Amino acid sequence: MTAIDRQRLSKNQLLGLYRQMHLIREFERECERQYTRGHIKGFLHVYSGEEAIAVGAISTLEPQDYVVTHYRDHGHALARGVSSKDIMAELFGKATGCSKGRGGSMHLFDASKNFMGGYAIVGGQLPVATGLALASQYRGENRIALCFMGDGALNEGEFHEAMNLAAIWKLPVIFFCENNLYGMGAPASTTLIMHQEIYRMAAAYGIPGAEVDGNDVLAVRELMLEVVQRVRGGQGPYFIEAKTYRLRGHSIADPANYRPPEEVSYWQSRDPVPRFKEWLLAEGQASQAEIDQVGASVEQEIVAAAQFAESSPFPQPQDLHKWVYEEGQA
Amino acid sequence: MAIISYREAVSQALREALEEDHRFFLMGEDIGPYGGSFAVTRGFWEEFGPERVKDSPLSESAIVGAGVGAAMAGLRPMVEIMTINFSLLAIDQIVNHAAKIRYMSGGQFSVPLCIRTVTGAGASVGATHSQSFEGWYASVPGLHVVVPSTPKDALGLFRSCRELMDPVIFVEHILLYGARGEVPDGPFKIPLGQAEVKRLGRDVTIVTFSRMVHVCLAAAEQLAVEGIQVEVVDLRTLRPLDMETVVHSVRKTRHALVVEEAPKQGGFGAEIASQVQHLAFDYLDGPVERVAGEEVPIPYSMPLERLAIPDPERVARAIRAQLGR
Numbered sequence: 085m086t087a088i089d090r091q092r093l094s095k096n097q098l099l100g101l102y103r104q105m106h107l108i109r110e111f112e113r114e115c116e117r118q119y120t121r122g123h124i125k126g127f128l129h130v131y132s133g134e135e136a137i138a139v140g141a142i143s144t145l146e147p148q149d150y151v152v153t154h155y156r157d158h159g160h161a162l163a164r165g166v167s168s169k170d171i172m173a174e175l176f177g178k179a180t181g182c183s184k185g186r187g188g189s190m191h192l193f194d195a196s197k198n199f200m201g202g203y204a205i206v207g208g209q210l211p212v213a214t215g216l217a218l219a220s221q222y223r224g225e226n227r228i229a230l231c232f233m234g235d236g237a238l239n240e241g242e243f244h245e246a247m248n249l250a251a252i253w254k255l256p257v258i259f260f261c262e263n264n265l266y267g268m269g270a271p272a273s274t275t276l277i278m279h280q281e282i283y284r285m286a287a288a289y290g291i292p293g294a295e296v297d298g299n300d301v302l303a304v305r306e307l308m309l310e311v312v313q314r315v316r317g318g319q320g321p322y323f324i325e326a327k328t329y330r331l332r333g334h335s336i337a338d339p340a341n342y343r344p345p346e347e348v349s350y351w352q353s354r355d356p357v358p359r360f361k362e363w364l365l366a367e368g369q370a371s372q373a374e375i376d377q378v379g380a381s382v383e384q385e386i387v388a389a390a391q392f393a394e395s396s397p398f399p400q401p402q403d404l405h406k407w408v409y410e411e412g413q414a
Numbered sequence: 415m416a417i418i419s420y421r422e423a424v425s426q427a428l429r430e431a432l433e434e435d436h437r438f439f440l441m442g443e444d445i446g447p448y449g450g451s452f453a454v455t456r457g458f459w460e461e462f463g464p465e466r467v468k469d470s471p472l473s474e475s476a477i478v479g480a481g482v483g484a485a486m487a488g489l490r491p492m493v494e495i496m497t498i499n500f501s502l503l504a505i506d507q508i509v510n511h512a513a514k515i516r517y518m519s520g521g522q523f524s525v526p527l528c529i530r531t532v533t534g535a536g537a538s539v540g541a542t543h544s545q546s547f548e549g550w551y552a553s554v555p556g557l558h559v560v561v562p563s564t565p566k567d568a569l570g571l572f573r574s575c576r577e578l579m580d581p582v583i584f585v586e587h588i589l590l591y592g593a594r595g596e597v598p599d600g601p602f603k604i605p606l607g608q609a610e611v612k613r614l615g616r617d618v619t620i621v622t623f624s625r626m627v628h629v630c631l632a633a634a635e636q637l638a639v640e641g642i643q644v645e646v647v648d649l650r651t652l653r654p655l656d657m658e659t660v661v662h663s664v665r666k667t668r669h670a671l672v673v674e675e676a677p678k679q680g681g682f683g684a685e686i687a688s689q690v691q692h693l694a695f696d697y698l699d700g701p702v703e704r705v706a707g708e709e710v711p712i713p714y715s716m717p718l719e720r721l722a723i724p725d726p727e728r729v730a731r732a733i734r735a736q737l738g739r
Binding site: 215216252 | 470475482484510518519520578579
């Protein structure tokens with residue numbers, strides 16, 4: 085039985101997954117262009133190369149579930165359905181942005197999607213996700229929290245604290261490690277003793293762990309479907325490691341010269357977006373015309389997002405102090 | 415009007431929250447069967463159950479962070495950090511997340527989280543357990559910092575904290591738990607950002623907070639015998655900060671002394687001194703003076719520890735010098 089049979093995915097759903105992946109890739113390309121044009125400031129960490137994870141994993145959630153992530157968060161936001169216009173406007177620092185221009189690339193939020201934020205202090209999002217899961221358990225709801233982290237986060241104390249807390253209280257949270265082999269410029273092989281089998285670290289906390297090919301959207305989805313069911317069923321937290329690769333540097337300022345060319349070309353050959361596209365074509369799940377149509381619609385969406393961002397107003401100077409506290413509080 | 419201890423006041427405040435609103439719950443280290451390090455939650459675990467009185471692992475960052483997440487989801491977590499010294503292990507969650515999520519999300523999310531903790535020196539527990547970091551937290555926009563000195567203030571301020579939609583650091587002083595005082599009957603509340611004149615006087619204004627209020631009141635007693643009338647202003651909250659009450663007092667007395675327990679350099683008293691000279695310069699008959707902790711880790715040995723933090727004699731000496739008497 086193939087993955088699509090097991091997942092009961094229609095052709096339309098498959099094409100939908102592809103569209104999201106392609107959208108993320110093109111969105112990140114546009115971000116790099118807009119950064120060069122000076123419209124996007126500060127840090128910019130693109131998600132290119134890791135699309136299969138956000139798209140595969142988030143596609144298995146229900147709308148009431150919580151998504152919490154790290155600073156490389158554009159892909160997760162897009163996969164959760166946060167509007168590309170709102171994200172681009174946020175990156176431009178505009179009042180129409182998904183965080184009203186107060187967050188920026190690393191701090192995307194969208195309450196309407198239960199997208200609980202990008203967290204830019206490595207590991208800081210794990211306790212927060214644990215608390216969201218705690219709220220669900222406390223109120224007897226069946227919502228779960230999905231918490232993304234990079235491999236770098238595993239060396240933070242907050243990882244250990246949150247894993248133990250989630251386990252001891254049996255909280256409905258999925259800890260999802262995107263192992264892209266580097267914590268900024270440092271290879272995990274020099275910083276994390278368990279770098280080859282990160283998922284096995286979960287066992288130390290009594291949490292089941294599994295690994296998956298993070299560049300295979302259907303594999304990610306398939307594992308997540310099983311894990312979501314289990315976690316929603318009250319069996320406690322779960323840990324997933326997905327091996328993947330940043331096709332770009334840590335941030336826009338990083339040419340990633342520290343990576344051996346043969347490693348880069350190996351991972352380029354496993355690029356999740358063309359890989360999925362070729363699979364769709366080879367399996368007859370999509371025609372070239374349909375793929376082209378996706379390409380055209382994504383292009384249109386990106387152009388519209390950039391136009392919206394550019395034409396949107398900056399926040400008003402008199403609103404500098406808005407939202408530090410609840411309205412009416414000093 | 416009942417006379418209760420500071421411990422009983424905090425305990426009552428927590429009990430009211432738990433009884434009146436199911437969204438409130440407690441998380442902290444040894445707050446369960448043990449009853450809390452300072453016995454504030456004694457009997458709670460038995461009464462409210464382990465789901466609402468959650469005994470947590472020794473993981474300050476995880477429990478504050480879990481409080482942040484639960485608050486974002488609409489609950490009202492009340493987290494106990496055993497002492498403010500240990501809050502440093504949770505400072506990422508407090509400063510980087512709790513204090514900023516409303517702002518960074520453009521107002522989409524609130525963090526109505528109350529973090530109770532214990533500050534102060536004087537208990538012979540050594541340098542790592544005797545610090546006063548409330549002034550640090552008072553420098554963070556997005557936080558509320560509450561520093562009650564009496565049972566009445568503790569209860570009344572906590573009742574106001576319960577209604578806030580933003581994070582609060584509620585700082586209890588380690589030496590005040592046994593202090594007793596009058597507490598009005600009925601559901602009175604004390605709003606944040608309202609200092610209180612704890613003693614009226616015409617010669618000099620002392621601006622202070624937390625346990626130093628009592629040190630300053632003792633100094634005022636001594637000085638009264640000498641004919642010096644000291645006014646003592648208790649800030650009660652450091653953020654929001656009520657400078658109006660301070661300035662009102664200074665305009666009358668024309669002299670200001672700021673007293674705090676933390677080391678002087680970079681202390682919160684410097685902020686008060688700066689604002690007083692800015693807001694009331696023309697009314698001052700001399701420089702704003704300060705009495706604060708020594709520039710030293712708090713020593714264990716009791717005679718040394720006494721030297722490291724302000725006491726009534728030091729405060730009285732400073733005032734005599736300030737007034738040239």
